[in-house]
Amino acid sequence: MAIKLYSYWRSTAAYRVRLALNLKGLEFETISVSLAPGKSEHRQDDYRSRNPQMLVPFLEDGEFGVGQSQAILEYLEETYPEPALLPSSAEQRAAVRSFSSSICCDIHPLNNLRVLLYLQGELDVTDEQRDTWYAHWIYEGFRAAEITATACDGPFVFGESASFADACLIPQMYNARRFKVPLDDFPRLVAIEKHCNARPEFQDALPENQPDCV
């Protein structure tokens, strides 16, 4: 198969790419790279030689490979433009990218596995402190996301069709639920999540539906 996604079922960033691939109707092969402590396949030599960033996701499309979920989404949009996951005007595109970046830059990097392991392993924070940290950054980011999404009508974040924004939001919602972060303050985000998760492109991308889910 031409497109290969190096992925871990629980990776929030890989989940974004699965959604973009599914929304574009692109077939792909999932290659599992376990981030589980004790396995850490992303830090082993063969993966490292492929992706020196030693993170998932990493996409291969034929001979070409690229890491970083936002870069992958942009690559897919340029290479497989239909259906579009960005609007047509520069202003609307910027709004979608800003929403997406607020999740990819200002929520998720603070809460991903390597950071939680550092907090507990190096800084000896308690489970409660870790969970408070986690919820804090979700709240900070979702508060703004709720305002932005509420200013738009339609079943998706930015209206009638799915965009990068939904591909970034839905994995972060999943992640928030996994850590039992209350979502009562974000009714618009919850409604978008419900709408999205009823669709097969989103169902197929769920972590528990991945081949390497344990």
Add this chain to the structure above:
Amino acid sequence: MAIKLYSYWRSTAAYRVRLALNLKGLEFETISVSLAPGKSEHRQDDYRSRNPQMLVPFLEDGEFGVGQSQAILEYLEETYPEPALLPSSAEQRAAVRSFSSSICCDIHPLNNLRVLLYLQGELDVTDEQRDTWYAHWIYEGFRAAEITATACDGPFVFGESASFADACLIPQMYNARRFKVPLDDFPRLVAIEKHCNARPEFQDALPENQPDCV
């Protein structure tokens, strides 16, 4: 002036946008939003109503406004395409964006002011633990960045002309030096920094050359 940049002199993310604006030869007005503890102008109502994310930078171009540095860079590239800060092929564009995202998503969000304040204020980490945290995420990210940049020739990260990658790297190098992170392991990054910082577009964007530098 048509373009306004809401900015804080020490913000690494605002610095990226100043570089992109300068590299494109766009004039802009800087509007200071102090992130300094005690001032926190980014959390005050008038800024919040402009940018619910309550972060800098925020760019206004006439009536249109957008936050998040990567979204702003993409907006500038689409709206003011010359000189280009992205290459022409989808593959090369993806490589530049991946490099940029590795800094914007996997280094800087862990080390910005709000996170350092949380570590000290909420988790009672010592100055030494904070600095170790800081250096750790720089090292993790720069190690991969050095490999990627070394695989390319030319004075800039990706060859003969400046790109998003340089606009993201140079502020992060500045930031690393500010926190006295040793850079001996990253000779290619240091050489790129030296080349860039000899140029007026980069000089003008330096934090100490901003009107709100105190």
